[in-house]
Amino acid sequence: MSRLIVVSNRVNPPADAGVGTAGGLAMALAAALREYSGVWFGWSGETVETFSGQISMQKVGGVTVALVDLEEQDREEYYDGYANKTLWPLFHSRTDLAAFERSFGEGYERVNRRFAETLAPLIGPNDLVWIHDYHLIPLAAELRRLGVKNRIGFFLHIPWPGRHQMTTLPQHRELVETMLAYDVVGFQTNDALEAFGDYIERELELAIDDGVITANGRKTRIGAFPIGIEAQDFADLATQDVAREAFERVRYSQAGRKMILGVDRLDYSKGLEERFLAYEQLLVDHPDWAEHVFLLQIATPSRDAVQAYQEIRARLDGVSGRINGAYATVDWVPIRYVNRGHRRDELAGIYRAAQVGLVTPLRDGMNLVAKEYVAAQDPEDPGVLVLSKYAGAAEQMQDALIINPFSREETSEALGRALAMPLKERIARWRRLMDGVLADDVSAWRDRFVAALRSDPRPAPVLLPPPSEKMANDG
Numbered sequence: 001m002s003r004l005i006v007v008s009n010r011v012n013p014p015a016d017a018g019v020g021t022a023g024g025l026a027m028a029l030a031a032a033l034r035e036y037s038g039v040w041f042g043w044s045g046e047t048v049e050t051f052s053g054q055i056s057m058q059k060v061g062g063v064t065v066a067l068v069d070l071e072e073q074d075r076e077e078y079y080d081g082y083a084n085k086t087l088w089p090l091f092h093s094r095t096d097l098a099a100f101e102r103s104f105g106e107g108y109e110r111v112n113r114r115f116a117e118t119l120a121p122l123i124g125p126n127d128l129v130w131i132h133d134y135h136l137i138p139l140a141a142e143l144r145r146l147g148v149k150n151r152i153g154f155f156l157h158i159p160w161p162g163r164h165q166m167t168t169l170p171q172h173r174e175l176v177e178t179m180l181a182y183d184v185v186g187f188q189t190n191d192a193l194e195a196f197g198d199y200i201e202r203e204l205e206l207a208i209d210d211g212v213i214t215a216n217g218r219k220t221r222i223g224a225f226p227i228g229i230e231a232q233d234f235a236d237l238a239t240q241d242v243a244r245e246a247f248e249r250v251r252y253s254q255a256g257r258k259m260i261l262g263v264d265r266l267d268y269s270k271g272l273e274e275r276f277l278a279y280e281q282l283l284v285d286h287p288d289w290a291e292h293v294f295l296l297q298i299a300t301p302s303r304d305a306v307q308a309y310q311e312i313r314a315r316l317d318g319v320s321g322r323i324n325g326a327y328a329t330v331d332w333v334p335i336r337y338v339n340r341g342h343r344r345d346e347l348a349g350i351y352r353a354a355q356v357g358l359v360t361p362l363r364d365g366m367n368l369v370a371k372e373y374v375a376a377q378d379p380e381d382p383g384v385l386v387l388s389k390y391a392g393a394a395e396q397m398q399d400a401l402i403i404n405p406f407s408r409e410e411t412s413e414a415l416g417r418a419l420a421m422p423l424k425e426r427i428a429r430w431r432r433l434m435d436g437v438l439a440d441d442v443s444a445w446r447d448r449f450v451a452a453l454r455s456d457p458r459p460a461p462v463l464l465p466p467p468s469e470k471m472a473n474d475g
């Protein structure tokens with residue numbers, strides 16, 4: 001029987017469904033792994049003095065996980081370095097923040113090789129291997145080098161950059177060529193797929209025929225597989241006890257004011273500063289809204305070891321403090337800025353309490369918060385989603401108020417419109433959004449990807465000579 005082997009940098013199956021900080025993705029993958037009796041392989045998050053390749057096998061929430069420790073130098077060069085200081089900014093159109101250091105590239109190659117050498121012995125003859133995200137782009141090429149012949153797929157959770165941006169990466173060509181070792185390469189959006197296709201055709205000068213690239217006798221199918229959330233479960237969660245308590249608490253504290261909500265990992269790609277400034281613009285353009293609205297921004301700190309993250313955090317402290325200092329009154333604070341994580345079910349209740357969901361990334365692979373906001377709404381009195389056109393989610397969620405997050409005026413106008421939107425229009429927009437979120441949920445995403453990975457896109461090329469030649473030779 002074929003098992004599914006999922007590989008990602010970090011491994012986090014939920015120990016308990018619905019609570020804690022486990023995201024929808026972790027839950028969806030965990031469900032797939034239970035179904036296919038698979039294994040989830042990745043870094044333990046721990047470091048040891050010398051890499052041993054020893055695997056720690058554990059069972060977490062019914063899922064078998066295989067964890068490997070890395071060295072401190074691996075963490076610095078591969079994780080903090082190439083993944084988070086080079087690829088993440090580059091793929092989010094922040095070439096100005098991208099560090100191109102040779103040691104990072106070497107660390108990235110070394111860890112991918114170490115992953116491959118540790119993982120290869122675990123792979124059975126019929127297993128499907130599904131590798132996730134930018135930390136592990138060259139992993140299939142390393143596995144092929146070790147003789148692994150299984151079908152291997154790759155899914156990129158973040159955007160694919162434009163060709164000119166991509167070519168700023170030293171050895172971009174070598175990196176992209178490793179992607180041709182996969183059988184399937186999946187992106188979040190058509191936009192990312194097109195950008196990748198442009199690179200393949202113009203930099204590698206390879207043809208793409210009906211979504212298939214042929215190189216070195218191997219076929220790689222490429223496609224857009226927009227990720228979803230566990231929509232029905234999340235909608236149910238939003239009406240359960242913990243969510244209801246969180247909802248009541250927030251509504252009580254609102255004191256009749258409307259709430260605009262942002263929920264993000266604290267990351268420079270999420271457009272948080274632009275969001276604060278657009279909200280300030282709303283207070284300038286519509287002074288009548290002052291004291292009748294507030295912005296709740298939940299931003300959980302992440303990647304603290306990277307300087308750009310320390311800087312954005314300091315900037316946001318500054319901007320939110322300045323706006324609050326300038327506009328607050330004795331009984332009204334315009335921005336409630338919270339740097340603390342919340343339980344998933346609490347979060348569902350907070351989403352439901354918000355009249356506006358404000359999602360303003362400057363660049364984002366998908367953005368699950370937009371989908372969670374929609375799923376958590378009360379069907380009889382739903383809030384309005386204001387969504388950046390640079391979130392992958394905008395391709396599917398055209399019934400949101402779509403904005404350009406770089407324009408304060410445009411975002412401020414959309415906020416004004418959202419706050420004043422009549423119930424009938426709110427319901428009509430929400431219904432269409434919700435139908436999409438339910439239909440394209442995380443299980444649909446997973447099943448589509450696994451189906452693509454299972455099926456051979458086309459028969460292998462016929463290498464026999466054509467019949468007439470063959471006959472002539474036979475004769």
Ligand code: GDG
Pocket residue numbers: 020021022023024025157158227263264265298300340341342343344347364365366367368369370372
């Ligand atoms: C990457 C791509 C793509 C946030 N605060 C809390 C909390 N969260 C959860 C949200 C949501 C998740 O974190 C964030 O997901 P996003 O999709 O918004 O963003 P990234 O973390 O950047 O994810 C992104 C995604 O991968 C999947 O492919 O959509 O484009 O960048 O689920 O709810 N969860 C809890 N407490 C919090 O305080 N429990």
